[in-house]
Amino acid sequence: MTYPSAHAAMFPDKPAVVVAESGETLTYRELDDGSMRLAQLLHAAGLRPGDHLAVLVGNHLRFLEVYWAAMRSGLYFTPVNTYLTGSEARYVVENCQASALVVESRLDDVAAELADLPLSVRLSLDGAIPGFDDYTTAVAGYPAEPLADEPLGAHLLYSSGSTGRPKAITRELTGKHVSEGNEALRIWINQAYEVEPGTVCLSPAPLYHAAPLSFCAAISSIGGTIVLMERFDAAGALDAISRYRPSHALLVPTMFIRLLRLDDATKAAADTSSLRYVVHGASPCPASVKRGMIEWWGPVIHEYYAGSEDNGSTLIDSREWLERPGSVGTASPGCTVHVCDALGREQPAGTDGVIYFETDGAERAFEYRDEPAKTAATRHPDHPTWTTLGDVGHLDADGYLYLTDRTDYMIISGGVNISPQEIEDVLIEHPVVLDVAVFGIPDDEFGEQVKAVVQLTDPAGDPTAVAAELREFARGRLARHKVPRTVDVIEEMPRSPAGKLYKRRLRDTYLSPRSPARGTRA
Structure with a gap:
């Protein structure tokens, strides 16, 4: 089982996506049919493998429907941060050379600055807006049938832009069929977090960011259910956990802080017993915050260290972290961590240096589009397959990694x-x-x-x-x-x-x- 068509055949009425606040549900049959209709529309408009589909969409019920239409069409999929200004969003859509754009009608002020771009397809979820056709009406005119050929698409994500213009993180298409999917990701997420068809995952973070997108895409490829929050609210998150009984949740440290700052009565009344894996990353988690979450929710807190570049990662569970507070764990399977000085020489345990990942497989190779100097800066001077995110840290004698900070902010x-x-x-x-x-x-x-x-x-x-x-x-x-x-x-x-x-x-x-x-x- 590797993508919605397989799950739609086995359990068509199973919820694929649920919106926590409204209870709106998209079944696997609806997800599969909708993604096939959109794929047909995109193909009829002239899009072919290697072309680009951009989306300016928050945690909408149909976000993954649009995503899977791109994946089963061999397209590059570029989500645009919905908090960008019109000019910032325009830069991303133009830079990725999108041929199609899907927006939410509520973002009409930003979309207005994109309406004149030379796009083959402009669609708006939840109603037409100037320059964009209504999504539901447009896709209804196409059959819910797979394309004659369904090559696997790929993400084309942008860095946050916190150090200037966002960088496009690119990879070559694999040439696989969509039914093959990203086998390495499915194996990894199953081994690390026991994700399976029975998984229910709460995702309050926006899907236009790398980790929520990859995590939720992997869950839907396996046949689990994703509960989206339109925006994070601490009390609302506890209510969603109580109502939907998720086994997994993907959070970030700022959410932990807001949860811990709730009043004692609210926290005491919360039932979080369904949670088995609460996964966090994105930014460093203060030790006192993490310890507080473990004391409250139990040893279900799991941390990863990785980047949008997907060039490697480390993992650590609650038990390991309590023994080594502050660590972000050991290298995940197929990955080796190296800590090197400014000249590229590996450092002994306990000595800070630049963190490099060495990973198996050509699929992990990445480049920053049209940024050869920035791409080169991520490579080790003597081992070009070792890549860095620019972070500083050290390993202990047992191979556990500790982050110090980014080289930019030391x-x-x-x-x-x-x-x-x-x-x-x-x-x-x-x-x-x-x-x-x-x-x-x-x-x-x-x-x-x-x-x-x-x-x-x-x-x-x-x-x-x-x-x-x-x-x-x-x-x-x-x-x-x-x-x-x-x-x-x-x-x-x-x-x-x-x-x-x-x-x-x-x-x-x-x-x-x-x-x-x-x-x-x-």
């Missing part, structure tokens, strides 16, 4: 390397802090100084008093040179719905004289 103050993550992990423990970012800003004497920016649990808190309190809190837990020189309070931290912190954008507000940082300092 603070060098007075010649000393300072990890922002270490400071962030301390500050997030203070009950007034809902979210935090730490980075370096220029300093005439030391080169860089440590800056902390926080979002408060209670927006009405006194920023000046809080800032002073947090510096004092840090002094009792960090070496003197790691204590933030200043602490600013802002209304909301710039994060994507998937929990990705746009730290570069935040830091840039402190570097541009024309864009003075807002907040209160102490």
